[in-house]
Amino acid sequence: MQKNDRTHFILNPGRLRRQDNNIYFDKYDDEMSVVATKILPINAVDEIYILAKVDMDSYTMAFLADNNVLLHIFSPYQSFRGNFFPNTSNSVNKSGFVLLQQLRSFDDEIKRSYIAREITRAHILNDALNCKRHGVKFDTNPHISALEVAKTIPEIMAVEGSFQKLYYEKWNEIISDQKSFKFTVRSKRPPADKINSFISYVNTRIYNVCLSEIYKTELDPRIGFLHEPNYRSLSLHLDLAEIFKPILGDTLIFSMLNKKEITAKDFETNAGRIKFTNDAVQKIEMKMISKLTDQIEAGGQKLTWRQIIRREANRLKKCICENAPYEGFVYQ
Amino acid sequence: MYVILFYDIMGAESKEKNNANRIRKAVEKYLPRVQFSVFEGEIRQSDFKKLAAILQKECIKELDSIIIYTFNSLKYSDRIVIGQDKNQSLFS
Numbered sequence: 001m002q003k004n005d006r007t008h009f010i011l012n013p014g015r016l017r018r019q020d021n022n023i024y025f026d027k028y029d030d031e032m033s034v035v036a037t038k039i040l041p042i043n044a045v046d047e048i049y050i051l052a053k054v055d056m057d058s059y060t061m062a063f064l065a066d067n068n069v070l071l072h073i074f075s076p077y078q079s080f081r082g083n084f085f086p087n088t089s090n091s092v093n094k095s096g097f098v099l100l101q102q103l104r105s106f107d108d109e110i111k112r113s114y115i116a117r118e119i120t121r122a123h124i125l126n127d128a129l130n131c132k133r134h135g136v137k138f139d140t141n142p143h144i145s146a147l148e149v150a151k152t153i154p155e156i157m158a159v160e161g162s163f164q165k166l167y168y169e170k171w172n173e174i175i176s177d178q179k180s181f182k183f184t185v186r187s188k189r190p191p192a193d194k195i196n197s198f199i200s201y202v203n204t205r206i207y208n209v210c211l212s213e214i215y216k217t218e219l220d221p222r223i224g225f226l227h228e229p230n231y232r233s234l235s236l237h238l239d240l241a242e243i244f245k246p247i248l249g250d251t252l253i254f255s256m257l258n259k260k261e262i263t264a265k266d267f268e269t270n271a272g273r274i275k276f277t278n279d280a281v282q283k284i285e286m287k288m289i290s291k292l293t294d295q296i297e298a299g300g301q302k303l304t305w306r307q308i309i310r311r312e313a314n315r316l317k318k319c320i321c322e323n324a325p326y327e328g329f330v331y332q
Numbered sequence: 333m334y335v336i337l338f339y340d341i342m343g344a345e346s347k348e349k350n351n352a353n354r355i356r357k358a359v360e361k362y363l364p365r366v367q368f369s370v371f372e373g374e375i376r377q378s379d380f381k382k383l384a385a386i387l388q389k390e391c392i393k394e395l396d397s398i399i400i401y402t403f404n405s406l407k408y409s410d411r412i413v414i415g416q417d418k419n420q421s422l423f424s
Contacts, residue, residue, distance in 0.1 A: 003334075003406065004374040009423045020357050025424050038424050043362045043379055282423055289422070 005289045005306070006046040011278045015055040018063045042067050047212055051078060051281065070215070072208050077190065077275050080204050085215060098218040101321045106223050113156065115319065115326060116226040117147055119239050120160050122328025126246040127167050129331060134174045134254065138167070156226070171195075175257050181264075190273050194264065197274040198257075202249040203241070205288060210244065211237040213310045219317050240316070244309060247331045252287055261287075333380060334403040336372040337363060342395040351390050355398075358386045364421035373421050 010016075014027040015034075023040040040048075042063075047070045064071065065086035073081045105111045124143055131138040143163045150156045164186075171183040181195045188200060214221045214237055224235030226242065256262045266280035276284070295302045303311065312329050319326035337359060341352040362383045363371035375383070380402070387398055403409065 004421060006374070007422070011423055014424070020360075022357070022361055027424065038419065039360050039365060040424075041360060041362050041364055041373070044364070044373060044375060285422065 003290060003293045004044070005292050006044060007049065007289070008040055008045050008047070009049045009051065009281070009285055010054055011051050011281060013053045016060050017057070018060045021063070023060070023064070042069070045069055047072065047208075049208075050074060052076075070212050074204075077273050078201055078204075078281075079190070080207070083208070083211070095218040098317060098321060099220050102220055102223050105320045106225065109152075112225050113151060113153060115316070116153055116156050116239075117150065118326050118328045119226050119242055120156055121147060122243045122330050123160070123246065124163055125330045126243065127163075127250070130246050130250050130254070131167070131170055131174070133251075136170050136173045138170055153226070153228075160226075174254055181257055194267050194274060197267070197276075198253055198262070199249075201276065201284070202253060202288075203245060206241045206245055206249050207237050209292065209306065210240040210309055210313075213306060214240065214313050216310060217313045217317055219313060219320075240309065240313060243312065243328050244305075248288075248291055248305060252284075252291060256284070256287060333375055333377055334373070334406055335363060335375050335380065336370070336401040336403075337398065338370045339391075339398040340369065340396065342392070351392070351396075355387065355390050355396075358390065359383065364419055366417075366419045366421075 010025065012027050014025055017024050017026065022042050023045075025038045025040060026034040027036045027038070029035045046068070048064075049072045051074045053076075061071075061084065064084070065088055068086050068088065070086065071084035073083065075081050105115070121144065124140055124147070128138050128140045140163075143159060146159045147156065150159055168183055168186055172178065175181050175183070175195075181198075183195050184193070186199070187193075187196050190197075211221060211234065219236060221234045221236045224237075224239045226239045227235040261283060262280060266277055266283075268275050268277055292305045295304050296308070298308055298311070308329065315324075315326060318324045339355065339359075341355055343350065343352070359365075359371050362375055362379055364373045365371050384400075391398055
């Protein structure tokens with residue numbers, strides 16, 4: 001039986017509409033006529049991922065907002081377009097105090113670089129653990145010691161960048177199918193080859209999970225610490241995802257490629273852009289959801305991965321507001 | 333918590349009001365529908381209490397029957413579908 005993470009994925013073109021205080025999805029065929037209708041249980045859905053052309057009216061969106069359903073909208077090439085965040089009294093970030101403290105610790109050079117350093121350290125250690133699991137030797141000591149002397153944000157970013165380059169080179173030793181998934185260089189917007197497009201898709205997914213967990217806390221996702229906030233509108237979820245990308249995303253990529261669950265046939269190429277077929281998206285998401293609903297032991301409690309991400313966000317908030325020592329999550 | 337729910341609601345001819353639609357609409361807000369009168373899926377404990385309270389109120393105890401199986405863990409279960417899986421609850 002399949003477990004659900006209270007998310008729903010729309011992969012076919014259609015129309016979302018409100019009826020009987022519930023959400024109905026009409027699936028279209030090529031001539032825009034309705035072929036099937038499906039009911040999405042409104043109380044069992046927290047997030048809807050839209051990966052196709054979907055019609056919607058403001059009446060439906062108001063209803064989704066009332067029920068605190070987050071919409072994530074993607075382009076036909078599966079790159080992130082944006083999200084619809086409900087602005088109701090019980091969902092909006094209300095604490096001015098937390099916002100002020102977040103701004104102050106962003107301006108405070110020492111505190112900001114402390115948080116950024118902790119995030120990068122957790123990222124490096126989690127990456128190294130991945131290598132160790134697959135029997136690949138990787139020495140992190142020079143990077144960790146370089147991180148400890150790094151004072152400013154650009155220095156920390158430089159350490160992270162040089163580490164990331166070495167880490168991606170190790171991928172060729174981990175992934176067995178070298179013919180179609182050889183890693184040469186990381187490229188984005190658009191990803192140039194199959195392995196890059198796989199990494200981009202999984203990372204986008206983790207960004208969105210982190211973002212929806214940040215919305216549940218009082219933190220403001222617009223102000224990030226490691227990433228400069230002026231590159232794009234939101235950046236705190238990028239910081240948080242940095243810790244969880246190696247644990248959730250990279251392990252998923254390795255296991256799916258080494259077990260041959262994703263092969264070269266699962267990609268569609270069109271005018272130089274690469275995307276997954278709908279079947280491949282379903283396979284990846286099933287794996288992702290079973291991963292996210294897995295429970296692990298953390299701090300004497302049994303928590304799912306989603307709850308661990310939220311716990312991490314709350315620890316960050318505690319560091320910002322109460323000057324508590326912050327330590328990035330390292331998976332043992 | 334995982335739940336399997338199925339019901340049989342008596343039609344309007346044997347009683348004064350037909351509440352089959354009202355029960356269907358209430359359950360559809362909480363669980364995905366897999367067959368005409370069978371629903372299954374993940375539900376929160378608190379949502380389950382709300383749903384059970386609605387069903388308690390709506391159903392007529394002498395005529396209707398609603399059966400609910402609840403699971404805390406799916407470790408020892410397996411779902412086998414022969415033919416069409418009508419409602420995949422995650423994708424559409």
